[in-house]
Amino acid sequence: xxxxxxxxxxxxxxxxxxxxxxxxxxxxxxxxxxxxxxxxxxxxxxxxxxxxxxxxxxxxxxxxxxxxxxxxxxxxxxxxxxxxxxxxxxxxxxxxxxxxxxxxxxxxxxxxxxxxxxxxxxxxxxxxxxxxxxxxxxxxxxxxxxxxxxxxxxxxxxxxxxxxxxxxxxxxxxxxxxxxxxxxxxxxxxxxxxxxxxxxxxxxxxxxxxxxxxxxxxxxxxxxxxxxxxxxxxxxxxxxxxxxxxxxxxxxxxxxxxxxxxxxxxxxxxxxxxxxxxxxxxxxxxxxxxxxxx
Amino acid sequence: xxxxxxxxxxxxxxxxxxxxxxxxxxxxxxxxxxxxxxxxxxxxxxxxxxxxxxxxxxxxxxxxxxxxxxxxxxxxxxxxxxxxxxxxxxxxxxxxxxxxxxxxxxxxxxxxxxxxxxxxxxxxxxxxxxxxxxxxxxxxxxxxxxxxxxxxxxxxxxxxxxxxxxxxxxxxxxxxxxxxxxxxxxxxxxxxxxxxxxxxxxxxxxxxxxxxxxxxxxxxxxxxxxxxxxxxxxxxxxxxxxxxxxxxxxxxxxxxxxxxxxxxxxxxxxxxxxxxxxxxxxxxxxxxxxxxxxxxxxxxxxxxxxxxxxxxxxxxxxxxxxx
Ligand SMILES: [Zn+2]
Numbered sequence: 001x002x003x004x005x006x007x008x009x010x011x012x013x014x015x016x017x018x019x020x021x022x023x024x025x026x027x028x029x030x031x032x033x034x035x036x037x038x039x040x041x042x043x044x045x046x047x048x049x050x051x052x053x054x055x056x057x058x059x060x061x062x063x064x065x066x067x068x069x070x071x072x073x074x075x076x077x078x079x080x081x082x083x084x085x086x087x088x089x090x091x092x093x094x095x096x097x098x099x100x101x102x103x104x105x106x107x108x109x110x111x112x113x114x115x116x117x118x119x120x121x122x123x124x125x126x127x128x129x130x131x132x133x134x135x136x137x138x139x140x141x142x143x144x145x146x147x148x149x150x151x152x153x154x155x156x157x158x159x160x161x162x163x164x165x166x167x168x169x170x171x172x173x174x175x176x177x178x179x180x181x182x183x184x185x186x187x188x189x190x191x192x193x194x195x196x197x198x199x200x201x202x203x204x205x206x207x208x209x210x211x212x213x214x215x216x217x218x219x220x221x222x223x224x225x226x227x228x229x230x231x232x233x234x235x236x237x238x239x240x241x242x243x244x245x246x247x248x249x250x251x252x253x254x255x256x257x258x259x260x261x262x263x264x265x266x267x268x269x270x271x272x273x274x275x276x277x278x279x280x281x282x283x284x285x286x287x288x289x290x291x292x293x294x
Numbered sequence: 295x296x297x298x299x300x301x302x303x304x305x306x307x308x309x310x311x312x313x314x315x316x317x318x319x320x321x322x323x324x325x326x327x328x329x330x331x332x333x334x335x336x337x338x339x340x341x342x343x344x345x346x347x348x349x350x351x352x353x354x355x356x357x358x359x360x361x362x363x364x365x366x367x368x369x370x371x372x373x374x375x376x377x378x379x380x381x382x383x384x385x386x387x388x389x390x391x392x393x394x395x396x397x398x399x400x401x402x403x404x405x406x407x408x409x410x411x412x413x414x415x416x417x418x419x420x421x422x423x424x425x426x427x428x429x430x431x432x433x434x435x436x437x438x439x440x441x442x443x444x445x446x447x448x449x450x451x452x453x454x455x456x457x458x459x460x461x462x463x464x465x466x467x468x469x470x471x472x473x474x475x476x477x478x479x480x481x482x483x484x485x486x487x488x489x490x491x492x493x494x495x496x497x498x499x500x501x502x503x504x505x506x507x508x509x510x511x512x513x514x515x516x517x518x519x520x521x522x523x524x525x526x527x528x529x530x531x532x533x534x535x536x537x538x539x540x541x542x543x544x545x546x547x548x549x550x551x552x553x554x555x556x557x558x559x560x561x562x563x564x565x566x567x568x569x570x571x572x573x574x575x576x577x578x579x580x581x582x583x584x585x586x587x588x589x590x591x592x593x594x595x596x597x598x599x600x601x602x603x604x605x606x607x608x609x610x611x612x613x614x615x616x617x
Contacts, residue, residue, distance in 0.1 A: 077616070078615060082557065136615045137613075137615045139613050165519045169519070169614075170518050170548055171517060171554050171557060172612065174497060174518065174519040175501075175559060175612040176612070177501055179610060181477035182481040185481040204498075205519070208470040208473040208502075209473075211474075226465050227458065227460070227464070227465060227469040227470035227473070228460030228461075228469070232460045236460045236461060237462065254466050256471050
């Protein structure tokens with residue numbers, strides 16, 4: 001069915017927007033005042049404390065992919081309301097308002113792009129869409145991104161940013177964890193590399209599914225990464241949480257993360273990892289026979 | 295049966311049962327008058343039971359799923375199987391008692407049975423951590439499931455959890471990774487898996503042992519992405535006591551066995567005795583055993599490659615969206 005899905009593609013190219021000089025931002029972490037252009041030049045990382053501001057999907061596309069370009073697939077997928085979920089506003093209304101506000105149809109953008117010339121299946125989540133929550137659309141788009149990796153034998157890179165499952169879709173949301181993990185089992189068997197990138201925050205159902213299953217897992221510094229949210233944990237155990245609990249650094253030190261890459265080094269890190277995991281698999285004997293270049 | 299443990303809406307039924315029991319003790323062969331009154335009350339009881347239990351709200355079903363007398367995994371294992379031999383430990387960190395399991399025989403069929411165990415007394419509850427697994431629980435489950443697959447034994451999983459434990463140690467030891475890995479690796483297990491939700495199926499805590507070729511739910515069990523209290527806390531965050539809104543959240547989430555069956559997520563709903571599983575655990579155990587054996591029979595006809603293909607296809611299809 002790949003040919004069929006392909007005609008849904010849409011080109012996403014990110015133009016650099018210029019921020020006027022006068023606009024400044026106060027760092028959420030240390031309070032430092034940073035001017036807009038300066039912050040943009042620093043890839044939205046605080047010069048004083050290296051806090052990584054949350055950025056949007058298009059900024060990651062611009063940052064990571066060759067020519068800042070993604071051939072988007074499945075852009076038309078949109079949520080329905082299978083539970084007729086009753087909230088303060090109806091779920092369909094919430095969805096359409098969020099779509100208007102964010103300019104995207106759901107919390108993940110997927111497609112085909114390149115990093116240093118290497119074609120990859122790429123997906124990036126956007127927290128501004130209902131907290132990057134995973135419902136049927138996110139699950140389906142991740143599933144199709146994995147299938148594109150399988151069909152074309154190209155590596156998979158997913159940038160996660162999510163508060164967890166989307167409550168308004170009930171059990172359907174929960175089953176997206178199953179759907180994505182079952183497909184990752186196939187990717188693993190096919191020996192196609194998958195790099196999972198965790199950004200601030202990655203929690204709940206996304207952490208407890210595809211985000212934790214990368215062959216290599218990379219995170220931005222100081223990102224909140226965990227299963228349960230800190231508030232829930234504090235309420236359950238009724239004690240204060242240790243300093244730095246559930247940060248990227250914390251989960252790396254406990255063995256669940258390979259690399260912490262500052263935003264400025266993320267592209268280089270991904271490129272090098274892809275080089276190691278892709279390409280001709282000559283095997284160790286072949287490499288040794290050829291010997292070092294003289 | 296009256297142990298003083300009941301939920302509010304059961305009260306009139308329990309009280310009437312108690313009254314009938316007391317009258318029976320007084321009744322003798324000579325006292326015909328009393329006998330007639332007992333028969334009248336029994337008739338009234340039958341009607342009252344039907345009125346109370348035949349049209350339960352979602353919240354009432356959730357209350358039954360959490361009933362203090364509801365049979366837990368260990369009781370079903372005891373009632374359904376023979377020669378059960380419990381196995382322990384994840385071979386990495388600890389033995390998580392929130393999850394029990396081992397080899398057992400369902401009639402003559404050797405199986406691996408795994409269950410989330412809540413615990414009845416305060417001491418048992420603490421020992422089993424109220425059925426809330428740590429990562430070592432999920433890893434123990436995966437170890438037992440791989441063991442079963444290696445020796446060609448089908449797997450029966452009994453789900454009953456208010457959630458994966460949210461705590462410091464659980465996060466330190468990779469709660470999310472343990473659940474994710476279980477889901478992925480259960481997809482590949484080369485043996486039939488039947489899952490039965492016997493009580494509470496709360497979110498990732500349930501799904502971490504929830505991938506199966508057939509998934510069944512007891513009539514008064516629930517399965518959803520979030521529990522009604524946590525959902526209420528999000529939806530009614532300005533409410534002075536959002537827990538009061540849990541019944542409304544239960545309606546919104548549609549988490550009952552009937553709902554989840556209607557959504558096409560599970561395969562079947564297993565009937566409970568009128569009033570809930572706790573009113574007749576033996577009958578309930580028999581119902582589960584029969585259903586599970588029938589599913590294993592059905593699945594055993596499939597070659598392993600086909601079994602796994604169908605398992606993948608089933609989860610691949612889950613979700614509702616427009617395009
Ligand atoms: Zn700062």
